[in-house]
Amino acid sequence: MARRRRRRSSSRDLSELDLLDARPGAVLDLHGFRGDEVRSAVSNFVTSWQRRTPGGVIHIVTGRGRSSAGRPVLAPAVRRCLRDDLAALVTEWCPDVAGGGFLVRLR
Incomplete structure (x- = not known):
């Protein structure tokens, strides 16, 4: 029987966990926005x-x-905006736990 390798946490995984545990200081709710307004x-x-x-x-x-x-x-x-346009203002970002948004750490 083959042994399974245990996956090690990378620093990115740990950083993402910190971000998921952080309390956001502000929320932007885009419900009702059109794609061209985002x-x-x-x-x-x-x-x-x-x-x-x-x-x-x-x-x-x-x-x-x-x-x-x-x-x-x-x-x-x-996702495109955070990755391309705002990379200079953002340290890290990840999808939220519910999958309906993003948590963003600012520089």
């Missing part, structure tokens, strides 16, 4: 809160996308 709303929110609370944690709620025709729209748009 980039501007997220950018303004992140920029504003990064100035107010450097190193703080915010929560961006997208919902799971069940109301969208076809595929989810908001979550992929937020």
Whole structure:
């Protein structure tokens, strides 16, 4: 019988756990937003809160996308925005536990 290898936690895994345990200082709820409104709303929110609370944690709620025709729209748009447009303002981010948003640690 083959032995299973135990997966070691990487520093990224531990960092993500810290982020999931953090209490967000602010929440942006994007329910009701259209896909073309997301980039501007997220950018303004992140920029504003990064100035107010450097190193703080915010929560961006997208919902799971069940109301969208076809595929989810908001979550992929937020993911692109965090990864590409706002990388200089964000230390780390991960999906929230419920899968309907993102927790973001600001620089």
